[in-house]
Amino acid sequence: MGFRKEKDMLGDRNIDTSKYYGINTLRAMENFDLGDRYVNLDFVKEIALIKKSAAMVNIRLKSLEEEKGKAIIKAAEEVIEGVFDEDFKINAFQGGAGTSTNMNVNEVIANRALELLGAEKGSYDLIHPLNHINMSQSTNDVCPTALRIAAIRKIRKLADALAELQEAFQIKENEFANILKLGRTELMDALPMMVGQGFGAYAKAIERDRWRIYKVEERLRVVNIGGTAIGTGLNATNKYIYMMTDMLQQLTGLGLARSDFPMDVTQNADVFVEVSGLLKACAVNLMKISNDLRLLGSGPKGGLGELVLPMRQPGSSIMPGKVNPVIPEMVAQVAMRVVSNDAGITFAAASGQLELNAFIPLITENLLESLELLEKAVIIFREKCIEGIEVNKEVCKENLEKSTAMTAALIHHIGYDKASDIAKKALSLGITLREAIYLENILTKEEVDKILNPLELTKPGIPGK
Structure with missing residues (x-):
């Protein structure tokens, strides 16, 4: 294994020649050695998309030589495709407001671009991570913009998953429309109801979640790209700023809009709290529904036993024949995690100071994790539980008559x-x-x-x- 030497203001370091990252990434990997919870790769790829956009704009503005720019664009595209995933190993919980992640992307793209031009990695006099890859940018406008793009993409997936879950509940509402059961309030016998009515209520709750989450995308479309370090736009021309917004719209297919006051978007993270709050509301509904199903399906002889949940795996290492409601339990735990993530996002957003929030990395990790977990949990909930639920009509009738x-x-x-x-x-x-x-x-x-x-x-x- 060979090494190349790179230097920064703190000194020199040897970098494994097989690696595309550089000295900034190496220091971050050492400083934030908290385990293997690395920066979300979808976030990394949206940063690479911004680098690609910047190179395209800077070529058109003649701020970047076309040959170098094309190499940068190609390298960024390879990062987006996942070719260099192994070179992004900085922990998600990093200091520096995301600077380490931004530099990680800059270095990987720079070294791959050098390679494409036939030069050796680390030949930064030809293509420099900052002078060329980060031209007219700052971590502080790149990271918030990348987070917004990544979040919008995941919000759309979650909204679609919720629409399918809503439909699954509506199908059960119709399927069980003529089956009577005992209603319960405060876990005590209440008025009779149709089994389908209960599923109809679940469908309405999920419908609200779907609509709220679908609409919240609008809150994320305003970006501060071009605002650079604190939102004033130093080192970014007006032409660059407008062209960057247009380019990102074109490459993402999203209705992104340039902020009319980038300093606001740079320092204030309340929009992410708003989005997370709606995810929390969704988690609350999912947890309530999953707990209802666990209760109504309890037994099979010692519980309510009115619903029959699909059996997915043996449930005990000591009690033969026991089958647990593992899918609703999983959903409930995902909901708990989302609520916990929301608390972290809330504290992080409130902890920003003056012209920057240093805790964007935590907001990024928690928000993207919540979106990913909810989407996957909702799909599994529908496919492995809701669609296969059956009703024990005899138990429903017996409980009703005894009440x-x-x-x-x-x-x-x-x-x-x-x-x-x-x-x-x-x-x-x-x-x-x-x-x-x-x-x-x-x-x-x-x-x-x-x-x-x-x-x-x-x-x-x-x-x-």
Whole structure:
């Protein structure tokens, strides 16, 4: 293994000649040696896309020689394709507001461009990571812009996954539209309902999540590229700034817009808090639904047992035959992680100071992880759980008949107090509500049957009238 020598303001270092990264990346790898949680590669690739865009613009502005620019563009494209993924090994939790990641991309593109021109890696007098790859840029406009682009792409995928989950719940709503079950409030017996109505409520919750997340893309479209270090645009011409926005629109296919006040976008990260907050709301709904399914599917003999969840794997190393609701449990844990990530994003955004937020790396890692986890969890939830759910009709019927919850239907006929007495009698004697009413001999059998018709109890109106 050979080495090449690179230098910076702190001194010289030997770099493995097989590596495309340089001295800045090496120092960052050593300084932030926290394990193998590296910077999100999708974020890296969006930075490379910005470098490609900058090279194309700078060629047109004649700020960059065409031969060098074309080599830079080709090298950036290879980074986007994933050719050099192994050269991006800086920990996600790095100091410097993302400078290390930006420099990592600059160095890899520079050294690959040198190679394409027939020069040796490290020949920075020909193509320099900063003078050429980072021309008219700063970490502080590159990283926020790359994060916004990466987040938008993932938001679109998540919105699509949520739309499919919503549809899956709606299919179950129709499939179970005529199956009665006992409703529950505060885990106690409540009024009858259709099984399908419960799934319809889940569909509505996911519909809200889908719409909110789809719409929040608009909040991320405004970018500060061209604002350079603090948003004033030093070292970037007006032509460059406008052309960069146009070029990024063209290359991404996204409706990106130039900020009319780049200093705001450079220093304030509240938009990411807003996006994360909507992801948290989605996580809350997913966790509530997954916990409902675990409860309704509990048993098979000692729990509620009204739903039958698809069996995915044996559940115990000591209890043969036990099968756990592993998919809803996974979804709940993803939801917990997203809520935790939101807390981190909130603290990081609030901790920015003056003209820059130093904690963009944490915001980047947490936001992109939340988006990725939610998309994957939603797809797995739909495919491996929701689509295969069945109803235990006999258990639903038995639980409904044993309950005194239908006493609410008697209120308009015999009053609340008398209805309460009948419910108490049914429980104490271990008989059904219907049988307890017959014993009181205050309503005819026809009247009772009409009032306690479960189908009448699942929609608006006064039963029996």
